[in-house]
Amino acid sequence: MLAAIRSATLFGVEGRPVTVEVHVATGLPSFQIVGLPDEACRESRDRVRAAVLSSGLVWPASRVTVNLAPSSQRKGGSGLDLAIAIGLLAASQQVHPDSVDGLGFLGEVGLDGSLRGVAGVAPMVAALGSGVRPVVPSASAREAQGVAGDAVRVAGTLRQLVDALNAEAPWPEPPDNDLVDDIVPLPDLADVSGQAAARTALEVAAAGGHHLLLVGPPGSGKTMLAQRLPGLLPPLDAAIALEATMVHSAAGVRLPPGGLVRVPPFRAPHHSSSMVSLVGGGGTTLRPGEISLAHGGVLFLDELGEFAPVVLDGMRQPLEEGVIRLARARASASMPARFLLVAATNPCPCGGGPPGNCECDEAARLRYLRRLSGPLLDRFDLRVPVHRPDVDDLLASGGGESTALVAARVAAARQRSMDRIGMLTAHIPPAQMDALAPLDPDARALLRAELEADRLTGRGYHRVRRVARTLADLRGDELVGEANVAMALQLRVRLRVTSRGFAA
Amino acid sequence: MSALPPEAYAAALAGLPAMTVHRLGALLRHHQPELAWQVALGSAAPQGLMRKVMADPATRAAIVRQANAASPEQTWRRCEALGSEVLVSGSARYPSLLAADPLPPPVLFALGSLDLLEGRRVAIVGTRNATAAGREAARSLGEGLAHAGVHVLSGLARGIDGCAHRGVLSAGGAGRPLGVVASGLDVVYPREHRDLWRSVADGGLLLSEVPPGVTPQPFRFPLRNRIVAALAEVVVVVESRERGGSLLTANEALDRNVPVMAVPGNPTNRAAAGSNALLRDGAAPVLDAGDVLVALQLDHRWANASAATERRRPPSRDERVVYDIVRHEPRTLEGVALAAGLELVDVAVRLGRLEIAGWVSQADGWFEVVGSPAP
Numbered sequence: 072m073l074a075a076i077r078s079a080t081l082f083g084v085e086g087r088p089v090t091v092e093v094h095v096a097t098g099l100p101s102f103q104i105v106g107l108p109d110e111a112c113r114e115s116r117d118r119v120r121a122a123v124l125s126s127g128l129v130w131p132a133s134r135v136t137v138n139l140a141p142s143s144q145r146k147g148g149s150g151l152d153l154a155i156a157i158g159l160l161a162a163s164q165q166v167h168p169d170s171v172d173g174l175g176f177l178g179e180v181g182l183d184g185s186l187r188g189v190a191g192v193a194p195m196v197a198a199l200g201s202g203v204r205p206v207v208p209s210a211s212a213r214e215a216q217g218v219a220g221d222a223v224r225v226a227g228t229l230r231q232l233v234d235a236l237n238a239e240a241p242w243p244e245p246p247d248n249d250l251v252d253d254i255v256p257l258p259d260l261a262d263v264s265g266q267a268a269a270r271t272a273l274e275v276a277a278a279g280g281h282h283l284l285l286v287g288p289p290g291s292g293k294t295m296l297a298q299r300l301p302g303l304l305p306p307l308d309a310a311i312a313l314e315a316t317m318v319h320s321a322a323g324v325r326l327p328p329g330g331l332v333r334v335p336p337f338r339a340p341h342h343s344s345s346m347v348s349l350v351g352g353g354g355t356t357l358r359p360g361e362i363s364l365a366h367g368g369v370l371f372l373d374e375l376g377e378f379a380p381v382v383l384d385g386m387r388q389p390l391e392e393g394v395i396r397l398a399r400a401r402a403s404a405s406m407p408a409r410f411l412l413v414a415a416t417n418p419c420p421c422g423g424g425p426p427g428n429c430e431c432d433e434a435a436r437l438r439y440l441r442r443l444s445g446p447l448l449d450r451f452d453l454r455v456p457v458h459r460p461d462v463d464d465l466l467a468s469g470g471g472e473s474t475a476l477v478a479a480r481v482a483a484a485r486q487r488s489m490d491r492i493g494m495l496t497a498h499i500p501p502a503q504m505d506a507l508a509p510l511d512p513d514a515r516a517l518l519r520a521e522l523e524a525d526r527l528t529g530r531g532y533h534r535v536r537r538v539a540r541t542l543a544d545l546r547g548d549e550l551v552g553e554a555n556v557a558m559a560l561q562l563r564v565r566l567r568v569t570s571r572g573f574a575a
Numbered sequence: 576m577s578a579l580p581p582e583a584y585a586a587a588l589a590g591l592p593a594m595t596v597h598r599l600g601a602l603l604r605h606h607q608p609e610l611a612w613q614v615a616l617g618s619a620a621p622q623g624l625m626r627k628v629m630a631d632p633a634t635r636a637a638i639v640r641q642a643n644a645a646s647p648e649q650t651w652r653r654c655e656a657l658g659s660e661v662l663v664s665g666s667a668r669y670p671s672l673l674a675a676d677p678l679p680p681p682v683l684f685a686l687g688s689l690d691l692l693e694g695r696r697v698a699i700v701g702t703r704n705a706t707a708a709g710r711e712a713a714r715s716l717g718e719g720l721a722h723a724g725v726h727v728l729s730g731l732a733r734g735i736d737g738c739a740h741r742g743v744l745s746a747g748g749a750g751r752p753l754g755v756v757a758s759g760l761d762v763v764y765p766r767e768h769r770d771l772w773r774s775v776a777d778g779g780l781l782l783s784e785v786p787p788g789v790t791p792q793p794f795r796f797p798l799r800n801r802i803v804a805a806l807a808e809v810v811v812v813v814e815s816r817e818r819g820g821s822l823l824t825a826n827e828a829l830d831r832n833v834p835v836m837a838v839p840g841n842p843t844n845r846a847a848a849g850s851n852a853l854l855r856d857g858a859a860p861v862l863d864a865g866d867v868l869v870a871l872q873l874d875h876r877w878a879n880a881s882a883a884t885e886r887r888r889p890p891s892r893d894e895r896v897v898y899d900i901v902r903h904e905p906r907t908l909e910g911v912a913l914a915a916g917l918e919l920v921d922v923a924v925r926l927g928r929l930e931i932a933g934w935v936s937q938a939d940g941w942f943e944v945v946g947s948p949a950p
């Protein structure tokens with residue numbers, strides 16, 4: 072007796088449809104899986120057998136062959152367990168064969184017969200197609216509903232599922248979706264006292280899409296500032312939200328209520344992170360990395376200089392293109408990775424401080440900056456000093472503006488930029504700078520003086536102009552004026568390398 | 576071999592790592608250079624203090640091994656190629672200032688004009704990690720002294736030392752730069768001082784007590800400082816840390832009854848902690864080159880206002896508000912805005928203009944004043 076069950080597997084952040092064909096025939100009892108399963112997939116046999124037996128069902132004393140089609144594509148993980156179990160039960164007549172028509176089964180089975188969620192349910196549900204009702208473990212209900220809505224069927228155990236398929240019990244209700252404890256409020260900018268320059272930098276970064284480097288000693292609040300950037304960004308639009316949801320699902324990260332990632336994500340990988348965890352890859356299924364999890368939001372790299380240079384180097388291509396392409400011997404995948412990069416670093420090994428405070432010797436300082444100036448330093452439009460505020464300053468400055476207030480200005484500036492030039496200012500190509508971000512004469516004179524004094528490199532020049540344009544958008548200025556350029560220059564601090572030279 | 580002058584052997588001896596100043600002094604006091612070399616090779620019997628030194632088997636082995644690996648001929652050829660003069664203590668050309676010193680360099684290597692040691696001499700020393708204000712003070716002191724015909728001694732280190740000599744060179748006055756270094760005269764350290772090094776040798780005097788080819792070793796820097804102190808009539812410390820090397824120079828100067836003066840720094844400036852401590856201990860303050868000239872009893876107050884200061888556009892009234900805040904102590908952008916009660920962007924515009932005019936400099940987000948405009 073043969074049963075064919077619809078299911079799907081995950082590759083990168085994409086689901087791919089798979090048909091699980093289970094053939095139960097007379098002969099010596101055996102169990103074989105064919106069709107390029109990986110190790111986890113091959114272990115299905117043991118899980119499925121234990122689950123079937125502990126659910127009070129019968130393991131057929133027959134020759135069982137499981138074929139995963141199409142056979143050309145490698146299948147990974149434990150997500151096919153449920154389909155294999157149902158296929159086996161249908162082929163051995165324990166589940167009515169007609170009952171599985173029009174259904175697709177996703178999920179892992181536990182030895183005790185429970186159904187367990189797996190990573191990537193959202194893209195796998197999408198891969199089943201619109202004519203198929205997905206059946207998923209209760210734990211994955213939210214992810215599946217984000218894609219397929221009310222068509223989703225859930226079950227908590229294999230027994231429940233079999234009873235529902237055989238119409239001996241009603242389908243279990245999906246768990247209540249909007250659990251209050253899931254809603255974590257974003258940190259508010261109003262909690263940050265002082266730090267006027269860094270606040271401005273966050274606003275500019277959000278409004279123009281500029282990557283931001285925060286330079287300051289430990290304890291100056293760099294992390295606190297970075298965490299407040301996602302709150303300034305607009306909610307993800309429908310297309311990006313779907314992409315971000317697929318990535319989160321594929322990585323096994325819990326999805327928010329409603330199953331769709333709408334709030335710009337904030338990811339802060341540690342500097343000891345491996346290449347695979349940061350940019351993705353590894354295993355048969357090519358898991359998404361932190362840069363993809365940050366898609367649509369913010370990737371925060373604290374202590375930038377401590378990241379392995381090879382890892383930072385691996386981020387250059389995605390920073391350029393907004394997607395990460397991973398190629399493996401058998402397959403290649405591309406995953407979305409368009410994020411705002413925020414990094415933080417000390418100015419020098421001792422943390423620096425006011426002039427004369429630093430006690431590092433020149434060579435150590437130089438080595439430190441050389442680590443920084445590797446692959447990524449030239450990606451930052453904004454390079455902003457963050458100082459440990461002193462008590463007087465804190466008292467004088469009082470509380471700052473709230474996230475809501477600043478986010479409204481950011482949204483207006485982004486709209487202005489999209490209306491006028493059809494892109495965020497960070498993406499203005501150098502060749503179109505004069506056309507898309509014209510300067511008034513005073514602004515031009517200031518920039519020329521900076522170039523002549525060797526305080527600005529050619530690359531720095533374009534970055535300052537883009538930032539000045541964003542500042543103009545935030546103020547609603549038509550032309551970029553001297554004030555915009557002067558402020559942009561202050562948001563691109565020079566790092567002292569020696570007593571005379573500066574890092575560009 | 577026999578064509579080599581005695582200085583060649585003295586030069587080679589000065590390059591042996593095991594040959595301390597005391598040992599070399601004793602060796603050359605009791606032996607002619609060529610015989611001293613034979614002693615170092617282990618093929619002649621030592622006299623005087625060296626008898627005790629060479630009696631220690633480990634020391635003897637080290638000296639003999641190093642001497643056998645060295646070549647007086649090669650050292651001499653390097654000196655000749657470089658144009659360096661080799662002065663052995665006790666010889667006619669050896670500077671009398673050093674001959675009278677408690678710890679004179681037994682062998683001295685010189686590039687440039689030794690006659691400059693007959694002129695008036697002030698040492699300017701300080702930290703390598705100086706603030707912009709400190710560097711500007713060193714530069715303008717060097718410039719002012721050179722204008723008044725005073726030679727400026729320094730160690731050619733980064734920071735204060737280098738700035739003082741740059742000031743001297745930019746003045747183009749009768750005062751010349753005198754540099755004392757811890758490495759061989761052909762081993763430029765720090766490397767970014769290559770041009771400065773060259774200019775000092777060409778337009779002034781460069782001295783070392785080790786032969787060409789010797790790389791800088793940490794233990795040689797304090798020894799170099801004693802020569803700076805021995806050659807100076809006054810030592811001016813511009814910015815020194817609490818336990819900075821320039822305080823060692825000041826101590827060497829005090830041991831030799833050479834007056835020590837210091838440029839006052841802001842109490843919060845850690846780079847000036849050592850020089851401020853000197854002031855508290857009674858060192859005379861230096862506000863400009865005139866104060867040093869008074870100490871030298873060259874009390875014709877020399878025509879003030881350096882050329883560089885005059886060339887700058889004076890700050891506007893708006894800019895002045897911001898300048899005065901930064902002059903008080905280094906500030907950040909938001910620090911200035913809070914103190915001035917101005918919007919960030921207004922401060923940014925004013926600081927930008929001040930920086931272009933050259934009144935303010937910025938590094939790591941901190942603003943400092945550079946020089947002072949007429950009130």
Ligand SMILES: [Zn+2]
Pocket residue numbers: 419420421422423429430431
């Ligand atoms: Zn430091």
